[in-house]
Amino acid sequence: MSEYILVTGGAGYIGSHTVIELINNGHKVVVVDNLVNSSYEAIARVEFIVKQSIPFFNVDIRDYEKLSKVFKAYKIKGVIHFAALKAVGESTKIPLDYYDNNVTGTVNLLKVLKENDVNSIVFSSSATVYGDVTRFGDDRYIPIPEECPMDPTNPYGNTKFVIENILKDVHSSESEKWKVAVLRYFNPIGAHPSGLIGEDPSGIPNNLLPYLAQVAIGRREKLSIFGSDYKSHDGTPIRDYIHVVDLAKGHIAALDYLHKINEGGLYREWNLGTGKGSTVFDVYNAFSKAVGKKLPYEVVGRRAGDVLDLTANPARANKELGWKAELGIEQACEDLWKWTTANPHGFNVEGYSSKTFESDGNYGNRLQTFVNGELSVSLANRGALIQDINFDGDHIVNAYDNGDDYLLKSNPFFGTTVGRVANRIANAEFELNGKTYHLPKNENNNTLHGGLVGYDKENFLGPIVKKEKDVFIVEYKLIDPDGKNNFPGDVENIVRYYIDNKSIKIEYEAQLINDKVDATIINITNHSYFNLSGDATTDDTVVKLSYDNYLEVDAKTLLPTGNVVKHDRVDANKPITLSEATFYDYCFVIDNDADAIDTRKFELKKVFEATHPRSHTKFVVSTTEPTYQFYTGVGVDTKGFVARSGFCVEPGRFVDAIHNEKWAPQVILKKGEVYGSIIQYDLS
Ligand code: UPG
Incomplete structure (x- = not known):
């Protein structure tokens, strides 16, 4: 000891x-x-x-x-x-x-x-x-x-x-x-x-x-x-x-x-x-x-x-x-x-409050709330997750009320940051610089969302909270050590939220530190489940996807075939009404030729919007990333939540990019480089 x-x-x-x-x-x-x-x-x-x-x-x-x-x-x-x-x-x-x-x-x-x-x-x-x-x-x-x-x-x-x-x-x-x-x-x-x-x-x-x-x-x-x-x-x-x-x-x-x-x-x-x-x-x-x-x-x-x-x-x-x-x-x-x-007011930032989130009073995982006009957002250290987005009285994300429930096995990644590599890695292994890395298999034969103890299960450090020009800037840090879930290299991750009175921008940043390896692989996103209905399911939500090409997957393994094809049930910008009959869990392609490790320099593109007849909130997702997974939450079955209780829009890199020569550069983070991406949610 x-x-x-x-x-x-x-x-x-x-x-x-x-x-x-x-x-x-x-x-x-x-x-x-x-x-x-x-x-x-x-x-x-x-x-x-x-x-x-x-x-x-x-x-x-x-x-x-x-x-x-x-x-x-x-x-x-x-x-x-x-x-x-x-x-x-x-x-x-x-x-x-x-x-x-x-x-x-x-x-x-x-x-x-x-x-x-x-x-x-x-x-x-x-x-x-x-x-x-x-x-x-x-x-x-x-x-x-x-x-x-x-x-x-x-x-x-x-x-x-x-x-x-x-x-x-x-x-x-x-x-x-x-x-x-x-x-x-x-x-x-x-x-x-x-x-x-x-x-x-x-x-x-x-x-x-x-x-x-x-x-x-x-x-x-x-x-x-x-x-x-x-x-x-x-x-x-x-x-x-x-x-x-x-x-x-x-x-x-x-x-x-x-x-x-x-x-x-x-x-x-x-x-x-x-x-x-x-x-x-x-x-x-x-x-x-x-x-x-x-x-x-x-x-x-x-x-x-x-x-x-x-x-x-x-x-x-x-x-x-x-x-x-x-x-x-x-x-x-x-x-x-x-x-x-x-820090003109010392540690005090107007509109920001925080409290412990788990029943044992563990300070490592606190709930931080930011009130900016009609928008109130709550975040927690665990997974640097989004626990609440309350826009003008509409609570639009699925969440547990107390921090303990996030530990439930049935938690379907509510609101959390996923990494080191979001989505699937086929056969739970990959090769980099001549070395083969064997990862934990946590979904069939594959690695899903970073393995057994992904970013969602870690308490991020911080946050450092600042308010500049009426925007909260909230910064979390996670050091993901070499060998965790068998990924190579110490990676320093930053998750930065920018919260104004009608939008939440998430910025991800990561780099290799401590010189243990020359490269690793990475793909970070947010796994919030959105629900504008104020009801148990998202039925009747009207969504529009800006892109209708998707990464074709093998129906059995859910792994990409390598083909990018038009989705037969999606037309760009045409409304789709969600119901029991609509099922989506696909990676839509924004940029088929993307190879950048830092996409922050690119234009923010609108990729998705949703409204619901019972809600006055319009929800829009934009990103600098080359793809986004759209998932209608059919697998959700956890305390207080049923299937289709929320939908996910997860911008990120191509699924299983490391196994595709063309897309691999998007996820290979080399020493001295910085991984970066931006996701933005706009509310009106
Ligand atoms: N002073 C001013 N204006 C002010 C405050 C202080 O002129 O608004 C002067 C004060 O008269 C003194 C000097 O600044 O000459 C320093 O004052 P201050 O910062 O209050 O420190 P001290 O009075 O020296 O006392 C500090 C601690 C005390 C500690 C002591 C040890 O407050 O707890 O025991 O230093 O030397």
């Missing part, structure tokens, strides 16, 4: 950045967070960055039972403990909440650690424990060393001070066993260079850079500079601003330090700072430079509790942990601005 690092408060600002560094350094991570001051979106995005899923539990560290369960489910070898309330001003108003959350929570966590014989803990403390170091009347503790006496000046600081003492006492009680690292942070700033995660304060920001960022993005009018009559080069106070990525790396250094101790325990404090002080104006200038313009400000009176200089002496961490802050305030300001412009 592999060993995990538990990160409490891992969805928070510093926690989420630390989770990335842990994973980048080969650690496995479990996160607990009560999401009171943080968003699960941070974890979804971290997963995107590190390209792997991260076990997450919505647990309050004061809940002994729930916390214990996490320790039973995962073998924890160490803990990085961030979970806490952290606003200085607020702590003066609700001190009991601060003591309860921070102190009681930590005591509870330590009990669970002891019970489970976990003895390593890295604690998120703060330079605030030193209090006002100018109180000594001279500069003897500037820059501040760890030996500086502690004297916090507010309840928040007191909780950190009390917890440090608790940790010290716990260590003393079994000093051979406990390994405790106390990290005293100076002023964390900046964001991850990806622009995907950063600080997302709720309400009015208290801290300098989050406030300034909101001024720059237009959410606040101007910065108030609290006093310019301090004894610094420009009259404003001096702080040690440290890039959050440097700070995160300090935790890995401390954890590794603890784990390298062979014998005995340890209790030790380390300052995490740069050792370089910057004034408010220094920071203001650096951020204005990153933004490209001077930001509005006004100098006002001093803020109660502020002191002249809080600069770290980080020599102990530099020497003992082999860690040193490397990034300056300029880099931090650039990264903060990148995060701010990409």
Whole structure:
């Protein structure tokens, strides 16, 4: 059983950045967070960055039972403990909440650690424990060393001070066993260079850079500079601003330090700072430079509790942990601005909500809902699937109400992304670059929809949700590893939905990563079942197919004969009324000569439309792909749904293209190339 690092408060600002560094350094991570001051979106995005899923539990560290369960489910070898309330001003108003959350929570966590014989803990403390170091009347503790006496000046600081003492006492009680690292942070700033995660304060920001960022993005009018009559080069106070990525790396250094101790325990404090002080104006200038313009400000009176200089002496961490802050305030300001412009409202996107979808509360599979005018769309991580399209009150796709039902064997691929290779591969084998690959046979003698564990059965990472010009952009990622269902090569897949108020565009993108093979095969599509009738079947739906040539199939094997012929029951653009007597499960051909691996550059062609006399919605499918399977759902027999309860329109590559010399190039994805395609649903 592999060993995990538990990160409490891992969805928070510093926690989420630390989770990335842990994973980048080969650690496995479990996160607990009560999401009171943080968003699960941070974890979804971290997963995107590190390209792997991260076990997450919505647990309050004061809940002994729930916390214990996490320790039973995962073998924890160490803990990085961030979970806490952290606003200085607020702590003066609700001190009991601060003591309860921070102190009681930590005591509870330590009990669970002891019970489970976990003895390593890295604690998120703060330079605030030193209090006002100018109180000594001279500069003897500037820059501040760890030996500086502690004297916090507010309840928040007191909780950190009390917890440090608790940790010290716990260590003393079994000093051979406990390994405790106390990290005293100076002023964390900046964001991850990806622009995907950063600080997302709720309400009015208290801290300098989050406030300034909101001024720059237009959410606040101007910065108030609290006093310019301090004894610094420009009259404003001096702080040690440290890039959050440097700070995160300090935790890995401390954890590794603890784990390298062979014998005995340890209790030790380390300052995490740069050792370089910057004034408010220094920071203001650096951020204005990153933004490209001077930001509005006004100098006002001093803020109660502020002191002249809080600069770290980080020599102990530099020497003992082999860690040193490397990034300056300029880099931090650039990264903060990148995060701010990409996420003007932090993790919040108007019209977007999400919740867990399976009964066990598994965060890996959530339901994400996007409301854009008359159109509301719900998607889920499992298969990056479409769970609902609600247009002006008409729900037009078949779906289960809860995530558990998607696991049913009888689920006929409702709404899901199908891959690595959609549709059939004859005889469950193919040859590529001189090598024969044998795939699982999951439909007669063939491989259907990617094999036994196709994309439909995987929880996609993410999504990353953005809204640009009133369009939601929702991006999921799946790393399909080499050898899964016996397909060659690691493939990184992106499924991107664009949702406006009357259309859903799906973009697929895939490429080989990690250099394991020179080529693989691929064909991705969406398997939604549409039903405009508001009834149990699609009977009386009037459909028009724009193309009437189809890929002839052998009636017994359902495999293509290689001929493209006119369908005897379809005439292009002529209405067909669906009924019990109409059966379709054919691959219609849009472009017989297609050979591109990336079709996104081609014109979107309308291929299908449907209306129903009882519905006021017209449904149109367009695509850049060379074919589309039209299936009237005769085989559907699952919980709540009968045969013909929905029809599918699945744009993609030619069925079994790999076995046809002419069409094979459409599905062979070579190293360095990008597979791409677009499907669009228009509603009116
Ligand atoms: N400042 C302004 N205007 C603002 C906000 C801040 O002029 O709107 C000034 C403030 O006076 C100070 C500097 O900016 O001189 C930094 O302030 P802030 O970002 O609030 O950080 P600190 O007051 O230094 O406190 C932070 C954390 C605290 C932590 C401490 C450790 O909020 O939790 O303990 O850093 O040094």
